[in-house]
Amino acid sequence: MFHTLHPVLLISTFVVNKILPRTAQSSFYIVVATAMELATEQLFPNSINKQVGGSNRTLQEVLQIVLLGFSITCLILSGLFKSESDTDNKKPNNQIKNKNLILKYETREYKNNVKQYQIPVYCGKADQVAPLSNATSPLHLHVEQTLKLPTQDIYKPHFAKLMDDADKLSFTKNLFHVPENITYMCGNSLGLQPKSLQAMLQNHLDKWAHVGVKGHFTGDYPWFEIEDFLVDKMARVVGAKPIEIGIMNTLTSNLHSLLTAFYNPTDTRYKILIEESPFPSDMHAITSHVLSRRINKSPEQVVIQVGAKPGSDIITTQDILDTITQFKDELSVVMLGAVHFMTGQFLDLEAITKHAHQYDIMVGFDCAHAAGNINLKLHDWNVDFACWCTYKYLNSGPGNIAGLFVHERHADASMKELPRHGGWWGHARKTRFTLTNKFIPQRGAAGFQCSNPSVTDCLSLLSSLEIFDRAGIDALREKSVLLTDYLVLLLKAQKELVGEIEILTPSDVQRRGCQVSVRVLKRDMDQVNKDLDSRGVVCDEREPDVIRIAPTPLYNTFQDVYRVVCEITKVFSK
Numbered sequence: 001m002f003h004t005l006h007p008v009l010l011i012s013t014f015v016v017n018k019i020l021p022r023t024a025q026s027s028f029y030i031v032v033a034t035a036m037e038l039a040t041e042q043l044f045p046n047s048i049n050k051q052v053g054g055s056n057r058t059l060q061e062v063l064q065i066v067l068l069g070f071s072i073t074c075l076i077l078s079g080l081f082k083s084e085s086d087t088d089n090k091k092p093n094n095q096i097k098n099k100n101l102i103l104k105y106e107t108r109e110y111k112n113n114v115k116q117y118q119i120p121v122y123c124g125k126a127d128q129v130a131p132l133s134n135a136t137s138p139l140h141l142h143v144e145q146t147l148k149l150p151t152q153d154i155y156k157p158h159f160a161k162l163m164d165d166a167d168k169l170s171f172t173k174n175l176f177h178v179p180e181n182i183t184y185m186c187g188n189s190l191g192l193q194p195k196s197l198q199a200m201l202q203n204h205l206d207k208w209a210h211v212g213v214k215g216h217f218t219g220d221y222p223w224f225e226i227e228d229f230l231v232d233k234m235a236r237v238v239g240a241k242p243i244e245i246g247i248m249n250t251l252t253s254n255l256h257s258l259l260t261a262f263y264n265p266t267d268t269r270y271k272i273l274i275e276e277s278p279f280p281s282d283m284h285a286i287t288s289h290v291l292s293r294r295i296n297k298s299p300e301q302v303v304i305q306v307g308a309k310p311g312s313d314i315i316t317t318q319d320i321l322d323t324i325t326q327f328k329d330e331l332s333v334v335m336l337g338a339v340h341f342m343t344g345q346f347l348d349l350e351a352i353t354k355h356a357h358q359y360d361i362m363v364g365f366d367c368a369h370a371a372g373n374i375n376l377k378l379h380d381w382n383v384d385f386a387c388w389c390t391y392k393y394l395n396s397g398p399g400n401i402a403g404l405f406v407h408e409r410h411a412d413a414s415m416k417e418l419p420r421h422g423g424w425w426g427h428a429r430k431t432r433f434t435l436t437n438k439f440i441p442q443r444g445a446a447g448f449q450c451s452n453p454s455v456t457d458c459l460s461l462l463s464s465l466e467i468f469d470r471a472g473i474d475a476l477r478e479k480s481v482l483l484t485d486y487l488v489l490l491l492k493a494q495k496e497l498v499g500e501i502e503i504l505t506p507s508d509v510q511r512r513g514c515q516v517s518v519r520v521l522k523r524d525m526d527q528v529n530k531d532l533d534s535r536g537v538v539c540d541e542r543e544p545d546v547i548r549i550a551p552t553p554l555y556n557t558f559q560d561v562y563r564v565v566c567e568i569t570k571v572f573s574k
């Protein structure tokens with residue numbers, strides 16, 4: 001049928017079908033047909049009613065038949081050329097369009113964040129779709145779907161305010177003392193003070209002043225069971241069951257207790273795997289165990305380290321798994337930093353644990369930079385043990401009491417299976433005061449306690465955990481992903497920063513928390529940090545050349561992030 005049609009008819013039909021929605025096309029052809037009939041009447045007024053040739057039809061009737069045929073042909077053809085506007089009406093839900101932009105989404109599951117995000121896989125003008133280079137982030141999705149803005153607005157100054165206005169968690173900032181005239185981005189080192197703490201501590205001091213020793217068993221928070229007020233809340237923050245949580249000591253001393261229990265060197269299995277540049281305290285703890293156990297091996301023979309490939313700062317999961325496989329018969333324990341203090345890389349705890357368990361290797365993590373930062377699932381990921389401090393993202397104050405996790409499956413282990421540093425607070429509560437000399441540990445992580453905890457420490461932690469309960473760790477993580485995504489996006493967009501800085505932290509949101517580590521390439525890092533400080537931006541630095549910036553969802557805003565990037569840009573523009 002095609003080859004009999006006039007090319008003009010084909011082209012005009014194609015154009016009309018591309019431009020008009022189907023509903024408008026039929027009206028268009030009827031108008032064209034009527035216009036042609038009217039034009040014939042005007043041009044040939046004398047011939048219009050005459051009979052054509054030998055037939056008994058007038059010219060007008062013949063014209064009407066021809067034009068009707070023309071309209072029907074055009075309508076048939078319209079089915080062959082799909083209109084852009086028609087696809088708009090039946091828009092598949094993985095595609096978003098506005099006047100200038102077409103974005104196509106692909107659903108990706110972020111198992112560690114639980115949530116499913118749709119990631120834009122290409123972006124461009126409707127007729128020249130191009131791969132999207134830097135729009136692979138949940139922030140873009142949030143913008144398109146929640147704020148209904150074109151993604152290019154992300155770089156405009158009013159955007160940060162729009163994000164803050166849309167933030168369901170904006171109420172939490174006011175629950176903290178935020179230093180005046182400062183943009184504080186240092187929750188990775190020390191969290192801010194909850195406003196509720198002062199009254200809590202004052203009540204505690206008043207109670208102590210008024211009732212003395214009776215305070216152990218009286219008042220709102222009887223000191224004898226003070227940790228009970230924290231355990232459930234802490235369990236929710238790190239994805240654990242209450243039986244798996246201990247509130248005690250400090251991070252490094254908890255790591256020592258856990259190594260005593262879980263590091264069980266034998267003649268053949270005595271090695272410990274740790275990352276190449278761990279926080280020094282972790283390495284000190286491990287090497288001191290090698291010496292104190294008198295296992296007749298040097299730390300060099302015991303400690304295996306896995307690092308990033310040359311030229312990279314990031315350790316690949318595959319390299320960790322391969323190292324475990326390589327030393328599978330000699331490894332006793334894998335002990336890694338869940339979020340690396342320097343690079344901000346978040347390891348795949350679940351994959352590492354699963355892999356090591358195949359070879360009966362115990363797996364533990366230092367969660368100093370992960371607790372309160374990432375919505376951990378320590379129970380579900382089957383981690384054997386973990387420890388963390390509470391003064392960073394958990395805002396309990398400098399040097400405060402720490403957390404410890406021991407998986408439920410070890411809850412009833414005997415002292416022989418999991419030796420614990422005995423102490424009366426870890427002893428079964430009912431007989432704690434019978435002063436028996438036989439140590440019977442409490443079930444679960446509580447059995448790792450030694451001494452009665454500092455009540456001021458516990459209340460300090462409680463004031464922050466109450467805020468976590470109000471906000472919810474999943475919602476906080478969701479905001480954190482957007483905040484940090486925004487920071488990275490803005491940093492990458494500043495032409496003044498090109499060649500001046502390099503971002504170390506993984507770009508994949510699954511593999512990082514809120515912290516972004518930036519390497520200062522040409523300038524003196526210490527001077528850069530001082531300049532930021534003088535401009536009211538508080539970050540921190542790690543030798544030799546890294547600045548750490550941690551937008552913290554509890555008290556940082558999108559406007560804070562915008563301001564920090566402006567100040568960083570000014571420092572590097574000098």
Ligand SMILES: Cc1ncc(COP(=O)(O)O)c(C=O)c1O
Pocket residue numbers: 250251252253279281282337341366368369389
């Ligand atoms: C990863 C890591 N591990 C261990 C520590 C030491 O913690 P603490 O002094 O509370 O024992 C820190 C920070 O101080 C840390 O960042």
Ligand SMILES: Nc1ccccc1C(=O)C[C@H](N)C(=O)O
Pocket residue numbers: 188189341368399
């Ligand atoms: N507790 C401190 C006391 C003084 C100075 C720093 C700290 C830190 O916590 C540093 C942090 N652990 C880090 O990731 O570098």
